[in-house]
Every structure is written in structure tokens, then in C-alpha cells.
Amino acid sequence: MPLLxxxxxxxxxxxxxxxxxxHGxxxxxxxxxxWAEHLAERGLTVSLPLLPGHGTRWQDMQLTGWQDWYAEVDRALRELRENCSEVFVCGLSMGGALTLRLAAKHGADISGIVLVNPANKVHGPAARALPVVRHxxxxxxxxxxxxAKPGREEVGYDRVPLHAAYSFRRFLTMLDRELPQVTQPLLLLHSPEDHVVPPADSARILARVSSRDVTExxxxxxxxxxxxxxxAELIFEETFAFISRLSAGVGTASRG
Known part of the structure; x- marks a missing residue:
């Protein structure tokens, strides 16, 4: 199946x-x-994988679940660890949730995390019906x-596959229990007006993690x-400033 x-x-x-x-x-x-290109232009080694079931058609995503998406970012993280002296992880929405689980599981192998509008829960009455409705x-x-910006569009599916949504819901429930294991420095950026993930999710994450170095x-x-x-530019600049503050290696990073 060709990529979008x-x-x-x-x-x-x-x-x-x-x-x-x-990504989300x-x-x-x-x-x-x-975001990835901004960091790459400043000399960092950057990996942005395509999550399984994404980037083609929504029917392909029906055949995947959270274990597949997490396995891909875990693989990409391990590859970066083999080639870099230190690694940071950034994520948008579900990507933020995947980032949090990587942080919980990999500990000191991750030097810091950046979250943009991270998901913590699948909201609404339909979420509770997912176990049945998906069939x-x-x-x-x-x-x-x-x-909000006129003329900007996201390349994503126009349908949400419900088997995948149910898997995502299960993942977030599990992740919520793991949040106290997150100890890395954390930069969290979130939108007060968000029609997909409410600000309550960011508040819940900040209340649950054990990170002591937190910027909101x-x-x-x-x-x-x-x-x-x-x-967008604020996100990119804040991310690079966050990484630069925590990493002595940024100043000596080569520009590829």
C-alpha cells in the first residue's frame, strides 16, 4: 500500500x-x-519513525494495536542509543503517551522528554462503549x-478505526499506572483550546509523574x-533550548 x-x-x-x-x-x-527538521538543522541526530498501520489507509490501522506502535518507537530509541551518547524523546498527542512509556521503561537511558498535547485518556461516552461498538x-x-492556523492541514486518516481506538484506550489505562516511574526532566507544552485532547490530560500527567525538573x-x-x-516555532525553540540546557553535547554536535 503506497504511503500518503x-x-x-x-x-x-x-x-x-x-x-x-x-507522531500521533x-x-x-x-x-x-x-519539529524534527528544526532539530536536525541544529546538528542533532533525529529519528522520526512511521508507526505501524499509519500513513496509508485507516483499514490498515485496524490490524494493529498499541503493542505494534510502542514496539516501533522502542526499536527507534534503541537504535539511537547505539549511535548517540545521549537521547531525548519528543511526542505529540499519542506520541506523547508513547514518549511517557519509553521514559517509564528506559529510565536513565533517556535524558529528557518533551510532550505536546499528550493524551492520557480516551474521553466521552463512546469510549466506554468501545469494547462492544468496535465489533x-x-x-x-x-x-x-x-x-487554528488557516490553510494548514494534517496528513492523517479521515476515519478512526475502532479496534485501534480500543487498543489505544487500553494502552492509556496501563500507562496511567506507570506515570510515577517517569523521572526524567520534562517539558510539557499544551493548548488551552484543544478539540481532541483536553487540558485535563496534561494536568493529570503533571500530577502523576515523578519528574522534579518540570517546565510547562x-x-x-x-x-x-x-x-x-x-x-510551532515556539515549540521548536523551546525544545532545542530544553535539550541544550540538559546536554553538554549540543554545542559540539556536528551539522550533517
Missing amino acids: PGAEPFRHDGGEVGVLVC FTGSPQSVRP LLPSTSGIASDI RLLERSYHVATLDHD
Whole structure:
């Protein structure tokens, strides 16, 4: 199955500091590629994988679940660890949730994490019905392109596959129990007006993690896909400043 335009994974070999960037549920690397490219242009080694079942058609995602998505970012993290002296992980929405689980499981192998509108729960009455409804309906309306900036669109599915949504819900329930294991420095940026993931999810995450070095930033002009929205440059600059503060290797990273 051919990839949607812009859904290709991205990789840049730079210096000793590596960054893994994770995209969101039903989205693709396109939604976070400017973020990845910004970091690559500043000499960092960057990996932005395409999650299984994404970037083609929503029917393909029906055959995947959280174990597949997590396995892919875990593989990409281990590859970065083999080639870099230290690694940071960044994620948007479900990518933020995957980032949190990597942080909980890999501990000191991750030097810091950056979350943009991270998901903590599948909301609404339909979420409680997913165990049954997923056997009756294959999909529901999509969640892509929640962007305030005119003319910007996210490359993602126009339908949400319900088997995958049910798997995502189970993943978030499990992850919530693991959040106290997250101890790394954390930068969290979130939108007060988000039509996909409410601000309550960010508040819950901040209340549950054990990180002592925590920075929170509001994205006042952006909706959910803030990495393509009015505050994108703020996200990119804050991310690089966060990594630079924590890593002595940034200043000596080569520009590839």
C-alpha cells in the first residue's frame, strides 16, 4: 500500500545527541516533521519513525494495536542509543503517551522528554462503549487537522478505526499506572483550546509523574496539532533550548 504524501519516516544523522520524535494516533510523520527538521538543522541526530498501520489507509490501522506502535518507537530509541551518547524523546498527542512509556521503561537511558498535547485518556461516552461498538462499527469520524492556523492541514486518516481506538484506550489505562516511574526532566507544552485532547490530560500527567525538573508552557494560539499551528516555532525553540540546557553535547554536535 503506497504511503500518503508526507507520511514518510524521517532520519538525520547529526552529532552525539539524538532525538526521537513520535507522531500521533491516526496521524503521520508529516504532523511533526517540521519539529524534527528544526532539530536536525541544529546538528542533532533525529529519528522520526512511521508507526505501524499509519500513513496509508485507516483499514490498515485496524490490524494493529498499541503493542505494534510502542514496539516501533522502542526499536527507534534503541537504535539511537547505539549511535548517540545521549537521547531525548519528543511526542505529540499519542506520541506523547508513547514518549511517557519509553521514559517509564528506559529510565536513565533517556535524558529528557518533551510532550505536546499528550493524551492520557480516551474521553466521552463512546469510549466506554468501545469494547462492544468496535465489533459493530469498523470506524467513526476522524480527528485529524485540529489546527487554528488557516490553510494548514494534517496528513492523517479521515476515519478512526475502532479496534485501534480500543487498543489505544487500553494502552492509556496501563500507562496511567506507570506515570510515577517517569523521572526524567520534562517539558510539557499544551493548548488551552484543544478539540481532541483536553487540558485535563496534561494536568493529570503533571500530577502523576515523578519528574522534579518540570517546565510547562501554554500554547495560547494553537489547537491540538500545535506542531503545525501558530505556536510551532515556539515549540521548536523551546525544545532545542530544553535539550541544550540538559546536554553538554549540543554545542559540539556536528551539522550533517
